[in-house]
Amino acid sequence: MRAIARVTLQSIADRLGVSRMTVSNAFSRPDQLSDALRGRILAEAESLGYLGPDPSARSLATGATGAVGVLWATELRQALSDEVSARFLGAVADELAPSGLALTLLPTRAEGTVVLARDVAMDGAIAFSCDPRLPALDWLQRRNLPLVYVDMTAPRGQVSITIDDRGGARAAAQHLVDLGHRKVALVTPGFGPDAGPTPGPLPEAARQLRVIAERHAGWMEALMAAGVEPTLVNQPKHVADAGEGARLLFASSDRPTAALCLTDVIAQAVLAAAADAGLRVPEDLAVVGFDDHPLALRTRPTLTTVRQDVDAKGRAAARALLRLIAGRADASLSRPRNRCLPVQLQVRGSTQAGFSRTE
Amino acid sequence: MRAIARVTLQSIADRLGVSRMTVSNAFSRPDQLSDALRGRILAEAESLGYLGPDPSARSLATGATGAVGVLWATELRQALSDEVSARFLGAVADELAPSGLALTLLPTRAEGTVVLARDVAMDGAIAFSCDPRLPALDWLQRRNLPLVYVDMTAPRGQVSITIDDRGGARAAAQHLVDLGHRKVALVTPGFGPDAGPTPGPLPEAARQLRVIAERHAGWMEALMAAGVEPTLVNQPKHVADAGEGARLLFASSDRPTAALCLTDVIAQAVLAAAADAGLRVPEDLAVVGFDDHPLALRTRPTLTTVRQDVDAKGRAAARALLRLIAGRADASLSRPRNRCLPVQLQVRGSTQAGFSRTE
DNA sequence: GTAAATATCTTTACCGGTACAGAAACCCGT
DNA sequence: ACGGGTTTCTGTACCGGTAAAGATATTTAC
Known part of the structure; x- marks a missing residue:
């Protein structure tokens, strides 16, 4: 449904009596022709309303598409914070943009994901904290695309960018232990609806999600070493449920004195529930x-938490992917290495009195 | 740098002694050939490791790319909440996925955006709450792509999806007026660093951002009608600054009794600052x-706010874009209409005592 | 039993570019 | 003046598909 015949390289070439290749070079490789001619070509193109080479045609000819995909776990989005996801995406996109690559979202929640993962043109992809058993992920692998796994345990030989979830969680739990807490609740999705007062091992489904599995493992390591058995486990399916779950938690006769939360967003809900229950934080309940x-x-009190640098994570993922893509063309480049970014415990008001007001 | 010669439609056709077109149809138009032959073709393709038609080549031939762009205002991201942006993106992506379209992010913060807007293949685009003077937006228009403006005032003849920012803001301000407040602060980015205690008209830069301009206009309409002149204006550049700014606000001798905040995220910072200043909410300070x-x-108290349905906004934008794209092929389709989604004032604890604990 | 409709596959003609290997003209030092 | 290196442009050969119309069977309708 184009009103007029499309302007192509050829049509410009014809009007100027030069070869099509020269016009192509005027746009893509300015050093291949004289400035004078290039100027005439660009002027003619402008007057004809030509906007530059057609992206699809260029992709076909060059083999590069100008975009990389992100397999995005929208389910986990409910457990992790949207803000963290958005920040990550922003960091990746920013790091990619100078090289002319855009970021294409492949949300896993939608029905069409497999089709997307199979049919959308891309030069590489990032799998961001999604279930490793996802069919769409299979397709990306089969397409033999450069692939970076973020917050996931990568298959052998693949590149991953992770953070030290386990170490951070261990530090968080150890912090509570050091404060003398012996009745600690774990507030995390990942256990089934039948999760009892004392948690068993993580069910298979949760074990697949590295963020949950590792943080859980870190908590348990520190607690077990101190002889503390987590007394209660609460399994919010959505963040919205976390508050409701926390209320149940506090109603228990054997109320915990501290709560380890999978994310800050969940912790915030726990803080709100504690306030509603008339519990003082951190005196009656410590929250991490x-x-x-x-x-x-x-939040008030401010929240003790484990800091991760989402921005750095995003940039590292983008750089690793760029390296992989470059490696396709130049086999002499070394493969990017797996990276595990450090985290750091930030002690604030929700576990230490006196921290409430100040940073 | 492919290890082996790429498997193409032709190579499959050759091995089976059929025409290339038939193989193409086996993948793209199953009704064009017998099931028996199709089965043999798919089996052969599978054994050769063929993954389906090359996306770039297909785009070139069909003129469709399978992706739409989103011009994403990462600057505004700091003023609006990331969570709202992420939710919006998620809704758009979900609505698009069944039709096989992916979502390509074109962040405006990055340097390469113009290149992206010009060179990335897409079937259409959504401009999401960004500065209308953006060069990248020009390119999208010049490419003559189907384009939907979200939270922006669309140029004549273009499609926009907005919410009733002005009406919502008016209702929020009226609510405070009705409660008897006469000293009201506006907490919003958009004024320069020299913004005085009494705000003048919005500067040009802020006027361009529809969300800021409209909400501000709505506030002023209600306040002026009631003879209330906003006493103080505070201009956080980032959300992180909002708390700091609010502290200055409260230090003033002529402390306001209520604060109208551009977003909930800013309001949360104001709540935290109020808590630090020892002010009770809503008794000493009402916050919206x-x-x-x-x-x-x-938050505690829960926050009085104006509800918008971000999910509906995203879906509406996606549907409008799909209509525009479909209209390219079928001129008989009517153009999607501009839509302005309703909003609703949600009164909670931050303006009304007694609402603190309950929803 | 025969003409028209249907199913199945093939032919032809693009889609709009880029890579790479020349070719022609030009420049330079000696 | 001459061989060799540049610069600047052109020719050829793809990149990997799809659309639309044509060519044969094979049915169906009556």
Whole structure:
């Protein structure tokens, strides 16, 4: 449904009496022709309303598409914070943009994901904290695309960018132990609806999600070493449920004195529930989050949490992917290495009296 | 740098002694050939490791790319909440996925955006709450792509999806007026660093951002009608600054009794600052946000705010874009209409005592 | 039993570019 | 003046598909 015949390289070439290749070079390889001619070509193109080479045609000819995909776990989005995801995406996109690559979202929640993963043109992809058993992930692998796994345990030989979830969680739990807590609740999705007061091992489904599995493992390591058995486990399916779950938690006769939360967003819900139950934080209940989400500073008391640098994670993932893509063309480049970014415990008001008001 | 010669439609055709077109149809138009032959073709393709038609080649031939772009205002991301952006993107992506379209992010913060907007293949685009003077937006228009403007005032003849920012803001301000407040602060980015205690008209830069301009206009309409002149204006550049700014606000001798905040995220920072200053909310200070961000329920007291349905907005935008794209092929389709989604004031604890604990 | 409709596959003609290997003209030092 | 290196442009050969119309069977309708 184009009103007029499309302007192509050839049509410009014809009007100027030069070869099509020369016009192509005027746009893509300015050093291949004289400035004078290039100027005439660009002027003619402008007057004809030509906008530059057609992206699809160029992709076909060059083999590069100008975009990389992100397999995005929208289910986990409910457990992790959207803000963290958005920040990550922003960091990746920013790091990619100078090289002219855009970021294509392949949300896993939608029905069409397999089709997307199979049919959308891309030069590489990032799998961001999604279930490793996802069919769409299979397709990306079969397409033999450069692939970076973020917050996931990568298959052998694949590149992963992770953070030290386990170490951070261990530090968080150890912090509570050091404060003398012996009745500690774990507030995390990943256990089934039948999760009892004392948690068993993580069910298979949760074990697949590295973020949950590792943080859980870290907590358990520190607690077990101290002889503390987590007394209660609460399994919010959505963040919205976390508050409701926390209320149940506090109603228990054997109320915990501290809560380890999978994320800051969940911790915030626990704080709100504690306030509603008339519990003082940190005196009656200590609360620890994870991520150092911006909101950890906006709660009152401020939230003790484990800081991760989402921005750095995004940039590292983008750089690793760029390296992989470059490696396709130049086999002499070394493969990017797996990276595990450090995290750091941030002690604030929700576990230490006196921290409430100040940073 | 492919290890072996690429498997193409032709190579499959050759091995089976059929025409290339038939193989193409086996993948793209199953009704064009017998099931028996199709089965043999697919089996052969499978054994050769063929993954389906090459996306770039297909785009070139069909003129469709399978992706739409989103011009994403990463600057505004700091003022609006990331969570709201992420939710919006998720809704758009979900609505698009069944039709096989992926979502390509074109972040405006990055340097390469113009290149992206010009060179990335897409079938259409959504401009999401970004500065209308953006060069990248020009390119999208010049490419003559189907384009939907979200939270922006669309140029004549273009499609826009907005919410009733002005009406919502008016209702929020009226609510405060009705409660008897006469000293009202506006907490919003958009004024320069020299913004005085009494705000003048919005500067040009802010006027371009529809969300800021409209909400501001709505506030002023209600306040002026009631003879209330906003006493103080505070201009956080980032959300992180909002708390700091609010502290200055409260230090003033002529402390306001209520604060109208551009977003819930900013309101949350104001709440935290109020707590630090020893002010009781809502008794000493009433606070109103905007968006009905999930966190509005997680603050204590819960936050009075103006609810918008971000999910509906995303879906509406996606549907409008799909209509525009379909209209390219079938001129008989009517153009999607501009839509302005309703909003609703949600009164909670931050303006009304007694609402603190309950929803 | 025969003409028209249907199913199945093939032919032809693109889609709009880029890579790479020349070819022609030009420049330079000696 | 002459061989060799540049610069600047052109020719050829793809990149990997799809659309639309044509060519044969094979049915169906009556």
